[in-house]
Amino acid sequence: MSERIPVAVIAATGSVGQRFVQLLDGHPWFEVVALTGSERRLGQTYGQTCRWVLDEPMPVWARDMPIVPSTPEAANAPLVFSALPSKYATEIEARFARAGVVVCTNAGAYRRDPTVPILLPEVNPDHLDLLPAQRTEHGWPGLIVTNPNCTSAGMTIALKALDQAFGVRRVLAVSMQALSGAGYPGVASLDILDNVIPYIGGEEEKVEWEPRKMLGTVREGRLELAEVRLSVHANRVAVRDGHTVCLSVECEQETGPEQAAAVLAAYQPPAAARGLPSTPDPVILLHPGEDRPQPRLDRLTGGGMTTVVGRLRRDPLFHLKMVVLSHNTIRGAAGGSIYNAELLQKQGWLIPH
Amino acid sequence: MSERIPVAVIAATGSVGQRFVQLLDGHPWFEVVALTGSERRLGQTYGQTCRWVLDEPMPVWARDMPIVPSTPEAANAPLVFSALPSKYATEIEARFARAGVVVCTNAGAYRRDPTVPILLPEVNPDHLDLLPAQRTEHGWPGLIVTNPNCTSAGMTIALKALDQAFGVRRVLAVSMQALSGAGYPGVASLDILDNVIPYIGGEEEKVEWEPRKMLGTVREGRLELAEVRLSVHANRVAVRDGHTVCLSVECEQETGPEQAAAVLAAYQPPAAARGLPSTPDPVILLHPGEDRPQPRLDRLTGGGMTTVVGRLRRDPLFHLKMVVLSHNTIRGAAGGSIYNAELLQKQGWLIPH
Amino acid sequence: MSERIPVAVIAATGSVGQRFVQLLDGHPWFEVVALTGSERRLGQTYGQTCRWVLDEPMPVWARDMPIVPSTPEAANAPLVFSALPSKYATEIEARFARAGVVVCTNAGAYRRDPTVPILLPEVNPDHLDLLPAQRTEHGWPGLIVTNPNCTSAGMTIALKALDQAFGVRRVLAVSMQALSGAGYPGVASLDILDNVIPYIGGEEEKVEWEPRKMLGTVREGRLELAEVRLSVHANRVAVRDGHTVCLSVECEQETGPEQAAAVLAAYQPPAAARGLPSTPDPVILLHPGEDRPQPRLDRLTGGGMTTVVGRLRRDPLFHLKMVVLSHNTIRGAAGGSIYNAELLQKQGWLIPH
């Protein structure tokens, strides 16, 4: 590949938008040519209008890029990454797809659409087989591919490894989610200092459903949801980045911690997902520490793309108990979308440029 | 009662010891006559040696009390409250019981003893029927009564109400526990700032077993454990006080959120536990807020003695999902022990003085 | 006083408004008869519309009170406590004063008005001598009395004691201010977790000027600013309540830590300010701990009305170094306004009812 593919980041100023900008800095395949934002930011540069909240400084090339409108014409790229809020995503992302653009989105707007994959390359790259139906159904020359909700991402990767080996029947998941998952300004400091908020609007419904789609089967271009049933409790805690999920898992086949550990440690993604720039190394890290994973110490494993599993032990009710950690704005958002785009490119779904 | 009963606080300088001192300030039935501490503190006053960590100031009467040894002779009271670490409790508490003293303890040392009740007056005041066997078995003229582990306390109160109405069969509990549960100095700030620690040594084993004892039945002076099975995940979070527990509950009888709400809201403790100075009012508060209970806002409900339940909803796997909050150093420790002592006094178990 | 004076809380739903409601609960002289709020809250009860953020539960009487408009007619009380944002206070508070109402306000709108006292009863009760000029100047049958900015409050009380004894010439003050000072939602959690924000808009200008007014002299109904010069650095830290201020103080007269300690410990407010329901006991607590005052442990001293001073030591550049702590929403806001109203009542400035 002698030239990098031009890409745009849609809604680039928010916390997920910033992660896109950061992770695309120096990307070997993609080159950011446009950053879009809301009307009140037009006419300003990214450096002027963006309240950068990440630890590492804003990439130098981004500072002087002008904010352009969130339209296909202004973005002017065959591939866009969308960090739009869901309420705007429905309309704006369709407009891009209609204009022939490939949209890799973090928004939830199209996740329930049966022709739009919720894609985790480590889990279900074959769900790209839904795309012909998407084109037929919607009549878009472009495409929309979503990544899952940030909490669903890591736990579905762990569940995939177990499902493949033992069949996963029932899952009880309790999340302790990071503040960055709520965007910026998001959670008020007075609400979370010395506190836990045992509620995140809409989250439990998403996490009880999305893994069923991702673990489902595409047959003849149609998706069948997986049979697994999930119960989710979602909590917000005073952590900046990294969602921690306690899982109790019941399998079809009898299993125990030793067998499950072997399966998790040996997990390899489907061949299509290997060797891409964002392929996590390892995909799953089985952490040996008795008190791990912890968000502060483990969230950046594999550059924030690795799913870290620990405390694997027998569950007195189901088969297995464990803790799963995943970086919510990297693996669970921007990094996941970029990984999806890499898979699309490798599989030949990107419009030639 | 014209005179108050003299009591001592054993190991009065730690964080639970401080709560005893605070909660006994102005108690209508009990008067603190001695504060004990470890050898290195002897010869100092409580005010000199105690690193007071509670929000409200140390009671004035406690400041000038000398620290005395943790012996029946030095304590010189018919009733003592023990905040001993478990490793010292086995021996020291037995010494008090042998000396004829009634010991209400927060330590875990005797919780597994079949003749020692783990007592929650709201739940199992009839477990005092184990005490004759305790005297027979151990040959103590005194007594030992324990309160449960701080995480077990609140959730067992909620489970009792449900068990009585529907029979509780299986419980999955995920705790988010406060820092004060680890004592002082306890958790290092570098370990918990911007972090969650998904492990607390020994905690899961306790919380999977203690509710079975408390929900069990005493027949002819012998305890039968309840059949309920529990699976617990214990986590430490950056909260000062108040343990939050997410519960998924499967019942013997079919039930749903409306029925369960009625049962929880109407719950009355057994008659013996009512009307005591520490009886919570209400015993259970069913909080209507969609994002409640929260430790910072709800832990002091009923002076920290009320169990707050919220987010009662249908569980896709079991019957019910809910969140239970309980103040870990009040209801779950010192306040619970004092309530136990009140019950003992009302039931005539305190040696006349 | 056989009957309590009816009062209203203006802008009762914010964090300072909530403190007014909490502190007026059971007040011996004042009875809340109205709670006002913005237009979108009208028609709801206080319990329905107010996101209560304080640790202790909302007083029962407040829950069912309807929110009424912020007008003299709707408030219908001779005395109101205002928690209005400054931008609305200018107009709304004047409307109340024109209607004959006494306004005790936490807003900054009128602090620079030479006829409006910034009142701390412990410091300058004689500044009520400005009120005749206020009536003349503005033609209001009512009155406006302000309390200082929350950071100015505690440090001015400490400075008053020193000024009286030694004359205070120059003060360098560096604040570490609590989150509640920014209101609700205020500071975003992503901005303050694991962070300090060394800037609070407009704060330094206020704290460099307000103490000069409060320490100034009223002669023949006119105010002369004190000569003291201040330099202030304002910082926001991850503390819920309680502003901590590091002070370096240069005096007119040579002095040292021992003399200053004696003066601070012995400080008595002017006679007019003594014996009121909110008079702090003590006015100043000189804390002996080497690492005190600390906001978490000391902010509730004297019910949050006491100014706590500690670490009094020699300053290598000036005369004295010390740390001053004051509860920003009690002494520095709602509690201060209520204390002001008590002084007004005692001095006969409240309209007979």
Add this chain to the structure above:
Amino acid sequence: MSERIPVAVIAATGSVGQRFVQLLDGHPWFEVVALTGSERRLGQTYGQTCRWVLDEPMPVWARDMPIVPSTPEAANAPLVFSALPSKYATEIEARFARAGVVVCTNAGAYRRDPTVPILLPEVNPDHLDLLPAQRTEHGWPGLIVTNPNCTSAGMTIALKALDQAFGVRRVLAVSMQALSGAGYPGVASLDILDNVIPYIGGEEEKVEWEPRKMLGTVREGRLELAEVRLSVHANRVAVRDGHTVCLSVECEQETGPEQAAAVLAAYQPPAAARGLPSTPDPVILLHPGEDRPQPRLDRLTGGGMTTVVGRLRRDPLFHLKMVVLSHNTIRGAAGGSIYNAELLQKQGWLIPH
């Protein structure tokens, strides 16, 4: 340089020791050949015994290195980096120097020794002229060079730039220091959650003196302290890394914010300190943000080696007010020591190997 110089990290398991290991990973000039630790750790590997607290994972090469005793024989390297606590440093570091080893230390033990430089290459590389006197005085074939206390580091760099231009006469400094400055376990979480601790033992004395030594003059091999006088208030806040210092500065020559900004932004270190692997780029960043620097956002500027200055404005008492931020375990500790070693190597002070 075809071969890297073998180095050892003394007391490698603590939080500063870990930073040494992290920062020496891939260092172009130095190669870690030994990690030392206390007796109880001997016989274990670094990976086994070290509770790694940094965000990025432990370098792979360090995991299997055995912990060896803190002796010159076991360390077996011509250059060592010491992260010893001061109470052990006096004796152990002297033992290394007597054995001919060059010791770059973070410990405070020798900072008051008039022949031991407190070295900041950006500030006083000429203080290496003290080293001949050190050898004469102590009779060591090796050397000891210290870096300053973590709070002194950043502020002295900023003060140097101002001193050179305007002469600095008086400085009032108030620090808000990070938790990692207290080591591990260090500050208890119950002490700092929702709190500020306005006291750090011994800190104020160090920060009032060390800058005078670093800004002093070496003439004929003897050090003269600078005339500047400092007053310091030290506070601990809930920040993981990065010390924030509010400075008020009085200069010999009249100056103002514009002139000072020009001087700070243009500051170049002495020639000897330029172009080394750890030379900060830039040495000083003058941040334009109105609310900057902030530890969470700015501490990693220049890889944690840059001193970030912001909020430069006129001081009503002195000449200038500003905020200085410096990474306490990088620029203020391990990174500073490594930079010192680079300077020693470049200046020819390292024993040929």
